[in-house]
Amino acid sequence: MTEQTYDEPTMAHPPTMRLRPLGAATARRWWRDFAFHSVGSVTSVVGFTLWVTAVSITLSLLIFVIGLFVALASFYCFRWFARLERRRAALVLDGPIGERYRDAPRGSGWFQKLKFMSKDPATWKDFTWCLLAGTIGFAISWLALILWGLVVGLVTLPAWYWALPADANVGLWEVDTLPRALLTMLVGIALVPVCGWLSRLLTIAELAMMRPLLRPSRQEQLSERVEVLTRTRAGAVNAQAAELQRIERDLHDGAQARLVALALNLGMAEDKFDSDPEQARELLAEARGEAKTALTELRDLARGIHPPILSDRGLESAVTALAARSPLAVTIEAELPARLPPAVEAAAYFVVAEALANATKHSRALRVLVRLTVRGERLVVEVADDGVGGADPDGSGLVGLRRRIEALDGELHVVSPRSSGTTLHAEVPCGT
Numbered sequence: 343m344t345e346q347t348y349d350e351p352t353m354a355h356p357p358t359m360r361l362r363p364l365g366a367a368t369a370r371r372w373w374r375d376f377a378f379h380s381v382g383s384v385t386s387v388v389g390f391t392l393w394v395t396a397v398s399i400t401l402s403l404l405i406f407v408i409g410l411f412v413a414l415a416s417f418y419c420f421r422w423f424a425r426l427e428r429r430r431a432a433l434v435l436d437g438p439i440g441e442r443y444r445d446a447p448r449g450s451g452w453f454q455k456l457k458f459m460s461k462d463p464a465t466w467k468d469f470t471w472c473l474l475a476g477t478i479g480f481a482i483s484w485l486a487l488i489l490w491g492l493v494v495g496l497v498t499l500p501a502w503y504w505a506l507p508a509d510a511n512v513g514l515w516e517v518d519t520l521p522r523a524l525l526t527m528l529v530g531i532a533l534v535p536v537c538g539w540l541s542r543l544l545t546i547a548e549l550a551m552m553r554p555l556l557r558p559s560r561q562e563q564l565s566e567r568v569e570v571l572t573r574t575r576a577g578a579v580n581a582q583a584a585e586l587q588r589i590e591r592d593l594h595d596g597a598q599a600r601l602v603a604l605a606l607n608l609g610m611a612e613d614k615f616d617s618d619p620e621q622a623r624e625l626l627a628e629a630r631g632e633a634k635t636a637l638t639e640l641r642d643l644a645r646g647i648h649p650p651i652l653s654d655r656g657l658e659s660a661v662t663a664l665a666a667r668s669p670l671a672v673t674i675e676a677e678l679p680a681r682l683p684p685a686v687e688a689a690a691y692f693v694v695a696e697a698l699a700n701a702t703k704h705s706r707a708l709r710v711l712v713r714l715t716v717r718g719e720r721l722v723v724e725v726a727d728d729g730v731g732g733a734d735p736d737g738s739g740l741v742g743l744r745r746r747i748e749a750l751d752g753e754l755h756v757v758s759p760r761s762s763g764t765t766l767h768a769e770v771p772c773g774t
Contacts, residue, residue: 368538371538371542372538372541372542374433374434375434375486375538375541375542375544375545376486376487376490376541377433378430378431378433378434378545378548379482379483379486379487379541379544379545380483380487381430381433382430382475382479382480382482382483382548383480383483383484383487385423385426385427385430385475385479386475386476386479386480386483387476387480388423388426389423389427389471389472389473389475389476389479390472390473390475390476390477390480391476392419392420392423392472392476393420393469393472393473393476394476396412396416396419396420397416399412399416400412400413400416410452410453410456411452413456413460414452414455414456414459417456417459417460417465417468420465420468420469420472421443421465421468423468423471423472423475424441424467424468424471424472424556425441427471427475427552427556428441428556431549431552431553431556434545434549435549439552439553439556439557440557440558441464441556441557441558442464442558443462443464443465444458444461444462444464445458445459446458446459463559464558467555467556468555468556470555471551471552471555471556474551474555475552478548478551479548479551479552482544482547482548483548485544486540486541486544486545489537489540489541490537490541492537493530493533493534493537494530495530496526496527496529496530496533497527497530497531497534498527498530499523499526499527499530500520500523500524500526500527503520503522503523503526601632607625607626607628607629607632608625608626608629610625611623611625611626611629649663649691651663652687652688652691653684656678656680656681656682656687657676657678657682657687657690657691657714658674658676658678658714660687660691661674661676661690661691661694661712661714662674664691664694664695664698665698665710665712668698668702668710669702670698670701670702670707670708670709670710670727671708671709671710672698672709672710672711672712673709673710673711673712674712674714675711675712675713675714675715676712676713676714676715677714677715677716678714678715678716678721679716682716682721682772683772683773685750686721686750686770686771686772689746689747689750689752689768689770690714690721690723690768690770692743692746693723693725693743693747693754693766693768694712694723694725696740696743696766697710697712697725697727697764697766698710698725700733700764701725701727701729701764704729704733705727705729705730705731705733705763705764706729706730707727707728707729707763707764708728708729709727709728710725710726710727710728711724711725711726711727712724712725713725716772719771719772719773720752720769720770720771720772721769721770721771721772722767722768722769723766723767723768723769723770724765724766724767724768725765725766726763726764726765726766727763727764727765728763729763729764730760730761730763731758731759731760731761731762731763731764732758732759732760733756733758733764735756735758740754740756740766743768747768747770750770750771751770751771752768752769752770752771753768753769754766754767754768755767755768
């Protein structure tokens with residue numbers, strides 16, 4: 343079983359030391375570096391304390407059974423700290439560093455969980471980083487803060503030079519008059535870019551240690567990708583088989599039964615045509631009604647496979663038509679390009695259709711909000727209702743939707759706390 347939360351980010355500012363004119367982007371980068379090291383000055387102490395405490399207690403109790411419980415708790419603590427550090431890295435990256443853990447199957451006992459975690463390389467990477475963050479990371483963070491502290495002290499010296507001892511100096515001259523304090527301030531201002539570049543170097547150095555330990559290796563990423571593709575391929579096959587079974591069942595129970603009744607009525611009408619023309623006309627009228635009903639059911643079945651409006655006019659128009667047929671008050675917020683790939687539009691359409699159907703049948707909702715947006719190269723579909731919540735994410739309809747979405751390398755999440763409504767959130771790559 344695999345736990346995955348974040349994709350591997352890229353650095354918001356590449357780790358190059360090009361000399362550029364000071365500007366808003368440079369100041370923002372230095373500020374992010376300062377925040378990164380400020381938080382690191384605290385988390386490094388937490389990491390070192392956690393590492394020393396966990397190792398000492400675990401080793402001292404390992405000869406007893408309780409030592410195994412402590413080891414399991416320590417592994418979870420290391421994982422928590424690693425996640426905290428990944429989020430700290432987001433201060434200077436486009437997002438948190440990706441993670442990948444191998445967890446025991448659901449329902450496993452504590453010893454089984456301990457075995458899984460002890461065999462997971464990510465656990466020992468977290469263990470190693472906890473130690474490095476508490477030692478080398480501590481030194482890097484505090485060195486960066488000391489550099490900035492010295493520069494800030496020089497720049498602000500005119501405001502407090504009078505409080506210094508009479509023989510105070512900055513290494514080159516004594517600071518006993520305002521002109522000398524102002525001269526020192528100019529030196530401090532000149533040192534701001536130097537401090538910023540040194541801080542950037544320290545950030546790059548710490549990230550160089552952090553990323554190999556806290557992100558999945560290339561082999562693990564490829565292995566995970568193979569697992570995802572295998573699972574989604576199997577899901578797509580199962581979803582297709584289930585869809586074919588549904589079509590067969592609907593044809594058998596609906597249109598086929600209507601056509602059989604139509605054939606019987608036509609046969610009886612033919613037999614009665616000479617002997618009882620009036621009854622024959624009644625049978626023909628019934629046959630006409632059966633034919634109309636069969637056509638309606640076939641039309642509905644075809645719409646369930648792929649609605650014509652989706653092909654003709656696109657996703658927004660198809661969803662608008664869905665909303666018009668719904669008994670609920672549906673609000674649509676759509677920001678879409680002209681057209682998306684057909685498979686993507688179909689997947690998004692059926693997400694909305696299933697969500698509206700569930701809201702109508704089960705949630706006792708009055709209002710539904712549908713959002714369709716494109717973020718980057720992903721179509722984002724959100725459907726939220728104001729119903730009673732408590733939807734089962736593993737229900738047959740949602741499982742089928744999830745398989746359809748995953749077959750397109752997308753994701754479907756269901757949030758449905760009781761008494762707080764239900765929200766379906768789907769993201770599908772659309773290559774726009």
